[in-house]
Amino acid sequence: MLNYRQGLLVRVFLTGLIGLVSFVGDKGLQNGKSEIVRAISDNLTHATVGGITWTLVLVLSKKSVVDNLGSIVVCFFMSSLIDIDHFITAGSFDINDATHLNHRPFLHCTTIPITLWIIMSLTSKIANIPVLITYAWMILASFISHHVRDGNRRGLWFWPFGSTQPIPYYFYLTICMLLPYFIQWIMEWQLTKETEGLSFVNIV
Numbered sequence: 457m458l459n460y461r462q463g464l465l466v467r468v469f470l471t472g473l474i475g476l477v478s479f480v481g482d483k484g485l486q487n488g489k490s491e492i493v494r495a496i497s498d499n500l501t502h503a504t505v506g507g508i509t510w511t512l513v514l515v516l517s518k519k520s521v522v523d524n525l526g527s528i529v530v531c532f533f534m535s536s537l538i539d540i541d542h543f544i545t546a547g548s549f550d551i552n553d554a555t556h557l558n559h560r561p562f563l564h565c566t567t568i569p570i571t572l573w574i575i576m577s578l579t580s581k582i583a584n585i586p587v588l589i590t591y592a593w594m595i596l597a598s599f600i601s602h603h604v605r606d607g608n609r610r611g612l613w614f615w616p617f618g619s620t621q622p623i624p625y626y627f628y629l630t631i632c633m634l635l636p637y638f639i640q641w642i643m644e645w646q647l648t649k650e651t652e653g654l655s656f657v658n659i660v
């Protein structure tokens with residue numbers, strides 16, 4: 457168990473790491489020698505940021521990182537696999553086709569993870585399955601960290617409502633670094649409410 461000082465250092469370290477990994481990944485994206493090097497560097501950055509985002513959520517929730525390693529690995533791969541829609545939409549495994557689409561591929565629509573989050577949160581409440589809340593947030597953490605990073609170049613896409621302007625660089629970094637705090641705050645509130653509901657049912 458970490459004491460307060462150690463816990464604070466871990467939180468500061470992981471928050472800074474999200475910013476640093478994103479910054480280094482963006483440099484790789486700008487300076488990569490070929491399309492394939494840029495795509496791999498960009499995708500690895502998405503995966504790492506997704507994994508660290510969920511690690512920080514676990515730390516903030518005072519949950520064991522070792523016991524929950526599986527959920528970190530899931531967020532790592534989920535954040536990476538979002539880009540598979542480039543190949544599906546292009547109907548080709550050629551990196552040049554995948555990176556030169558004339559419209560944004562479907563998994564980059566931010567309405568999708570938000571809708572999934574709402575459906576899973578409601579199902580969790582109706583069917584009394586609190587773990588669904590955690591799964592819903594894992595999906596949202598992976599997608600939002602990916603979309604916000606892409607959003608620096610293209611904005612956020614909320615089909616059918618339209619898209620935002622590109623997110624200014626330091627604002628995107630700030631959102632990515634603060635995202636785990638926001639997630640933990642709301643998730644904790646939801647889970648507490650759920651538990652209170654359950655104990656109320658037990659008492660009755």
Ligand SMILES: [Zn+2]
Nearest residue numbers: 538539602606
């Ligand atoms: Zn992407």
